[in-house]
Amino acid sequence: MQRSNVDITNLQIGFGGLKVLENLNLHVDASEFLVLLGPSGCGKSTLLNAIAGLIDVKGGEIRIGDRDVTWAEPKDRGIAMVFQSYALYPRMSVRKNLSFGLKVARTPQDEIDSRVGEAAKMLRLTELLDRRPSELSGGQRQRVAIGRALVRHAGVYLFDEPLSNLDAQLRAELRVEIKRLHARLGATMIYVTHDQIEALTLADRIAVMQGGVIQQLDTPKKIYREPANRFVASFVGSPAMNFIRGRIARDGGLAFIAGDARFDLNGYAFRTPPSDAPAVLGIRPEHIEVIGSDHPSAVPARVEMVEPMGADALIWCRLADGTAFSFRSDADAQARAGDTLALRFPAEAFSLFDDQSGQRL
């Protein structure tokens, strides 16, 4: 099986007067699992459809496996695609759904049979081969759709929100199945989703998109730990990252000041030399800890509400200046609304953003 890389340079796409993508650049390595993540309407499907050749581009170049395919027909691009609505051919059996494209392309019958058999086995569809799509459950239908992509032995597999129509449990199951498939085939996959959990669990690298622009392209770990800007920081992670407005001060060591609260910045890796412009401090709920109130860097906060979440609890607090935030604590935490806690905010876990541009500092 071939594994193609994908190179997109200066891609421009618009519908009528509406510019959806402008000068977009993206490189996907062979065998990579790349996830396009972003809120709905940000242009993810547009980008994927452009790679597939399903919409015409206004400018730029698309190369797949080092061939320029900017104006090639979808079938000639060495791609296969899986859709959100499954898009199975409703009046054909599962077997026919899998084999129809190959048959039209005049693939020899024994080759068709072996590819269909192989895909069916991989996706546990063997028992279902003679059923119609209407006789299948949602999860089975999506497995058939994946099977229809697999038999193409493509260099790149494209997925457009394949799990969005499924309920939570099936989504989790199929997610694992797709991940296993990628590990087994080692194929290049580009996967569109608006669900950050899917992105974090599946991706080798994630491209976070907003307004037609890739905001950050990095490994899930980096995206989660070192978001490049406030949009990425707030879009990725659940429960969401806390944001505290304030400014950076140099009096008595580097610190972040928000009202009366003072957060030690010792240990934060600045990307740009710190200035004392207004800034926003971001910290994820799981990084805040309760410590003794006599600790020198303790920050006091008032508990407002406790939200039990099973394995742990989310504790909602307010700083003295009124900024609300939450942190994770174990499920047996004794905190109650009205209590005052002393908390530690570790500087290594901070993300600092410029208040104006929202860029990471």
Add this chain to the structure above:
Amino acid sequence: MSATALSSGRPRRISPARWGLYAFILITALYFLLPLYVMIVTSLKPMAEIRQGNLLALPASPSLAAWVKAWTSACTGLTCEGIRIGFFNSLRILVPSVVISILVGSLTGYALSLWRVRGANILFGAMMVVAFIPYQVFIYPLVRVFSFTGLGQSLATIVTIHTIFGLPTMTLLFRNYFTSLPVELFKAARIDGAGFYQIYARIMMPMATPMIVVAVILQTTGIWNDFILGLVFAGRDNLPMTVQLNNIVNSTQGERAYNVDMAATLLTALLPLVVYFGSGRWFVRGIAAGAVKG
């Protein structure tokens, strides 16, 4: 659409397949427009030009003489007072028939949709079945019934007949529409103590405006275009325009005045055409809602 060969560069703006498509559309559009065009040009030519000239040629000196004659003095059998008699007869049939058939149909559809009464589905199913039965099965018994009741052939008879034969479609239209409305609306009104007719008049009909428009379009074209019912039930003094038109064209003695014939034909088609072109997408909606029985 896009180029088939790999990397062949930006495709031409309009491909040969596209040209073929537009050629097909052009040719079929001409086929559909041809009769309308021929009607119009024929009606504007004098007979001499029609006899010598070409069916498709534009009139050398367009004149409305044939239109005037068709409207005021063409012979419909015994009298020669033009097709305007038929026009006004059709209007007199049309207005009460449209109003009454929509009233009865909407009330029936309303009762069958929101009020769960026993046998409602059976009644509705039966109405859908009979909507397909040819008129020839009912016509003679109905003639007998109406002559027995003393109405005979009259305006009242033809209006009743249009109401009867419009009932299945109108019921279907309104029943389906009311079923699609949120049922909470109806329940809330009932909890407020509104009665059957109050809910119908104050809540349902005002909400059903789009369906009323569709129903008016459907019934107006349907009743205006009717031939057989008007012929049998309207009586000699109320014969609708379609019947008069057929008389003008098909029962002329001597030489046929094709220009007058076509002018009369156009006059008869005028109202449905105005409704059709004036209503735009509503007409299509009417077909989709009314034609797809069940």
Add this chain to the structure above:
Amino acid sequence: MRLSLTSRLSVISALLPALMVMLVVYIGATSWTAWMSLTNSRMLPNNNFVGFRQYELLLTNDRWLTSVHNVIIYGVLFVSLALLIGFLLAVAIDQRVRAEDTIRSIYLYPYAMSFVVTGLVWQWLLNPTLGIQHVLRSWGFAGATFDWIVRPETAIYCLVIAGVWQASGLVMAIMLAGLRGVDDEIWKAARVDGLPKWRVYISIVIPMMGASFATAAVLLSTAVVRLYDLSVSMTNGGPGIASEVPAKFVMDHLFERANIGLATAAATTMLITVIAVVAPYLYWRARKGEVR
């Protein structure tokens, strides 16, 4: 909610017209017609039971046999041509053409016109002395003949031409609604699979449009059985009896030839035919409705 007595009376009063119509017009009139077909009524109805005598007469009646023969020819050609042309028109419009609304209006406007108007226009167009034949000859095709309307063996095809012209737009509208219901992603999947467009229509889209085809076919079929106005206005059944149709046979025998027994036997035969066509369709629709 249980209905109070007043509510129930209101509902019944509202349904009274429909009930009356069902009982008197549809059931009553249909049974009366069926009964009359078993009598030897001539100008006035009587109750002399003669069994199936009228049906036997019908089977030996030249005019009836011609009518049936004609309606079969008309029915097969009209339904299949209207379906084919209507479908092709819908496919053409579905290709995201410019001025879609205008084109659709052009295809559909004949449906707004009556059969009488349709019949008279086409009578004029097909008129051999001054119509299309004349035009062809004036263009230099000296030997061109298009005189179907005056030839007994071809007159019925003229009705087909006019009928198809009138009804194709309706089929187009129904089919277009069906085509627009096909999920856009299915088209994308097919393109990725490398299927040519015509192949997608034949192997994927048409099989999905069973309901649209059934609806259109049933509507066209009932129009076939009702075929009357067109025959009267275009050819008046002629030349001779060459373009007679069953509905006209019934009407003529009721009102001109004063043969109620024979007319009602013919009408009853039409009724049974319609039920045979429509009942399976309605049953199928009802079952589909339940499943959904």
